[in-house]
Amino acid sequence: MAVKIVALAGSLAEQSTSLAAARIALEGAAQAGADTEVYDIRQLDLPMYVPGTSTVPDAARALCDSIYRCHGMLWSSPLYHGTISGSFKNALDWLQLLSDRQPAYLTDKVIGLISTAGGTQGLQAVNTMEFVVRALRGWSVPLVIPIPQAWRAFQDGHVLNESLAAQLRTLGAEVARAAGHFASGRLTTPDASRVEAALQPVSDAEVRRAP
Numbered sequence: 001m002a003v004k005i006v007a008l009a010g011s012l013a014e015q016s017t018s019l020a021a022a023r024i025a026l027e028g029a030a031q032a033g034a035d036t037e038v039y040d041i042r043q044l045d046l047p048m049y050v051p052g053t054s055t056v057p058d059a060a061r062a063l064c065d066s067i068y069r070c071h072g073m074l075w076s077s078p079l080y081h082g083t084i085s086g087s088f089k090n091a092l093d094w095l096q097l098l099s100d101r102q103p104a105y106l107t108d109k110v111i112g113l114i115s116t117a118g119g120t121q122g123l124q125a126v127n128t129m130e131f132v133v134r135a136l137r138g139w140s141v142p143l144v145i146p147i148p149q150a151w152r153a154f155q156d157g158h159v160l161n162e163s164l165a166a167q168l169r170t171l172g173a174e175v176a177r178a179a180g181h182f183a184s185g186r187l188t189t190p191d192a193s194r195v196e197a198a199l200q201p202v203s204d205a206e207v208r209r210a211p
């Protein structure tokens with residue numbers, strides 16, 4: 001069975017380097033035998049997520065249904081003010097719709113992380129995304145691609161640097177490979193997911209000692 005890899009990528013910019021980077025990584029996933037799909041942040045055009053809202057746009061529903069069915073994802077955000085962009089974070093907030101699925105959120109899905117920056121490094125966006133992957137019970141692959149000075153690497157949606165393209169395709173292939181392993185046997189059993197719920201952040205004794 002081919003694994004399904006979904007990319008969530010881009011910005012509200014008309015020409016997005018983070019979207020272009022994700023498309024290349026998806027090529028690598030496809031070459032590794034995966035079925036692929038891309039969700040472009042600009043095209044999604046999502047309103048701000050409102051907790052508990054009963055008004056769910058079709059785009060948010062389609063995104064969440066597709067993510068629920070997929071085995072792995074590629075996330076690619078621009079670096080904005082030292083973190084991910086607001087529009088990318090808002091798209092991630094809409095994944096709250098996956099909270100009551102079985103299994104919830106991104107359980108046992110493999111995520112590859114990419115960022116594009118105007119300056120000399122984009123790792124902060126990758127690190128921020130990794131926090132979100134963990135919060136949503138996903139697993140990020142060790143290889144990450146933070147792209148510095150993206151304006152030098154892309155032009156009109158095309159990559160100018162073949163070694164960068166090769167790195168991105170490697171990431172896509174790695175996500176497809178790891179997702180295939182995860183798909184062959186469920187790792188997070190109901191017992192495993194109860195472990196975290198059973199953890200006590202602070203002991204009763206510590207609470208009693210508090211003034």
Ligand SMILES: Cc1cc2nc3c(=O)[nH]c(=O)nc-3n(C[C@H](O)[C@H](O)[C@H](O)COP(=O)(O)O)c2cc1C
Binds near residue numbers: 012015083117118
């Ligand atoms: C609001 C805003 C904030 C930004 N902040 C940073 C930053 O903190 N560091 C940096 O290196 N680049 C920063 N940039 C540049 C973007 O990271 C860079 O242009 C990126 O490639 C844009 O991705 P996109 O082409 O997918 O829109 C910022 C750009 C904008 C519009």
